[in-house]
Amino acid sequence: MTEIIVADHIWTGDPAQPLLSPGAIEVDGGVIVSISAVTGARPAGANVTDLRASVVLPGLVNAHAHTPMSIMRGIAEGVSLLTMEGFLQTLRGHEEFLTPELVPAAVDVSLADMIRHGTTMFADQYFYADEILPGVLRSGMRARIAWGIVELGDDEARARELAAATAFAESVPDGSLVQGWVGPHAFFVDNQPEAIRAEVELATRLGIGLHAHFSTSGEEDAFCHAEYGRPALEVMKELGLLDLPLILAHGNTVPVAQLPLLAGTRAAMAVIPSVAMMSGAPEAPVREALDAGVTVAIGSDNVCNNTNADLFEEMRVLGKLAAFSSRTPNQVTSREILEIATVNGHRALAGGPDDGRLMAGAVADLIAVPVHEVRRGPVGAQSLESALVYCTSGASVSHTMVGGSWLMSEGIVRTVDDERAGAQLQTDFNTLIGRKVAAGK
Numbered sequence: 001m002t003e004i005i006v007a008d009h010i011w012t013g014d015p016a017q018p019l020l021s022p023g024a025i026e027v028d029g030g031v032i033v034s035i036s037a038v039t040g041a042r043p044a045g046a047n048v049t050d051l052r053a054s055v056v057l058p059g060l061v062n063a064h065a066h067t068p069m070s071i072m073r074g075i076a077e078g079v080s081l082l083t084m085e086g087f088l089q090t091l092r093g094h095e096e097f098l099t100p101e102l103v104p105a106a107v108d109v110s111l112a113d114m115i116r117h118g119t120t121m122f123a124d125q126y127f128y129a130d131e132i133l134p135g136v137l138r139s140g141m142r143a144r145i146a147w148g149i150v151e152l153g154d155d156e157a158r159a160r161e162l163a164a165a166t167a168f169a170e171s172v173p174d175g176s177l178v179q180g181w182v183g184p185h186a187f188f189v190d191n192q193p194e195a196i197r198a199e200v201e202l203a204t205r206l207g208i209g210l211h212a213h214f215s216t217s218g219e220e221d222a223f224c225h226a227e228y229g230r231p232a233l234e235v236m237k238e239l240g241l242l243d244l245p246l247i248l249a250h251g252n253t254v255p256v257a258q259l260p261l262l263a264g265t266r267a268a269m270a271v272i273p274s275v276a277m278m279s280g281a282p283e284a285p286v287r288e289a290l291d292a293g294v295t296v297a298i299g300s301d302n303v304c305n306n307t308n309a310d311l312f313e314e315m316r317v318l319g320k321l322a323a324f325s326s327r328t329p330n331q332v333t334s335r336e337i338l339e340i341a342t343v344n345g346h347r348a349l350a351g352g353p354d355d356g357r358l359m360a361g362a363v364a365d366l367i368a369v370p371v372h373e374v375r376r377g378p379v380g381a382q383s384l385e386s387a388l389v390y391c392t393s394g395a396s397v398s399h400t401m402v403g404g405s406w407l408m409s410e411g412i413v414r415t416v417d418d419e420r421a422g423a424q425l426q427t428d429f430n431t432l433i434g435r436k437v438a439a440g441k
């Protein structure tokens with residue numbers, strides 16, 4: 001039986017009919033089968049969920065996350081993780097004591113955090129993908145989980161990691177909302193050209209994508225100029241990377257003149273403005289990338305590098321930072337920012353062409369915010385799009401649906417036991433620190 005969701009306002013993201021007030025969405029088999037304005041009496045019946053005074057919008061997509069890293073949230077405050085010293089001092093010093101059994105609770109905490117703040121799909125990139133997968137499947141979130149690869153030119157490490165990445169991608173159940181991807185940590189930095197060739201071959205063979213850090217601080221360009229006399233994106237194009245679904249996380253230092261190489265490809269930039277700001281790094285050239293025709297998506301990165309995984313905040317920071325640094329108010333418009341967090345995210349994660357918009361044929365991934373929590377100015381003074389970007393907190397999201405299933409309703413996360421996971425996370429953190437102290441570090 002189809003389910004019908006009714007609300008006073010639906011921001012569809014579909015340019016043909018952006019706002020329906022009120023509107024109704026008919027969902028069947030995880031997909032939207034119809035969406036329309038309600039003109040007469042509101043639909044009623046056992047299959048109708050009437051969210052009444054709510055704004056419904058497409059679920060947000062976090063295009064760059066590291067879910068296990070909730071266990072280290074807070075340890076890197078005041079340190080830039082985009083520098084090698086900062087990374088070694090904090091994260092690496094803890095990660096060396098991290099073991100698989102300490103991962104699941106941290107993942108559950110991250111999943112609950114995302115669902116709570118209106119994220120319906122995410123791209124993960126870390127080690128321990130085997131420990132990440134079960135929790136994600138239970139949570140009902142849509143995801144691309146990339147098997148993190150660091151090989152540093154070592155033949156044995158490369159062979160081992162590629163075999164493991166293959167086995168992991170093949171272990172993800174068919175028909176689930178999850179795909180296993182390949183996660184080279186950073187091209188040329190810790191994945192040498194030989195590894196990149198093998199990763200391209202693997203992703204092509206399995207029909208999956210790649211998710212890597214890129215242009216956090218210019219190391220790829222420095223390497224490629226020294227080695228090949230050309231910028232990194234030119235070398236990456238030759239290696240076939242731009243023919244695949246490819247998430248390039250950060251993009252802080254990507255040369256603007258190189259952006260046209262990404263236009264019309266399946267590669268996307270996942271920008272994380274909060275992390276650029278907190279790490280004292282340059283910001284990604286969002287306006288220039290959009291103008292060049294690049295798919296720009298948004299992510300949170302890890303919660304050590306960022307302060308949270310609230311994509312409403314990340315959208316707001318993106319808009320403010322772009323205006324601040326260009327000295328141009330509204331340099332990236334509210335509608336563009338919403339598209340970055342919704343339809344562009346689905347495109348970056350290799351979704352269907354209309355996914356991320358509320359329209360017939362798209363996946364039924366949506367969220368609701370009570371109207372009184374969208375602190376909109378008077379109609380005529382402020383657009384709903386501006387209010388969603390600049391006046392709304394992710395903590396106000398009341399309902400989160402993925403593929404036609406409610407993961408959160410009435411403000412309660414239904415598919416992850418957040419409280420239990422939070423208590424276990426503290427125990428796991430104490431174990432981690434106990435190991436560190438015992439090792440005299």
Ligand SMILES: [Zn+2]
Nearest residue numbers: 213249301302
């Ligand atoms: Zn990252």
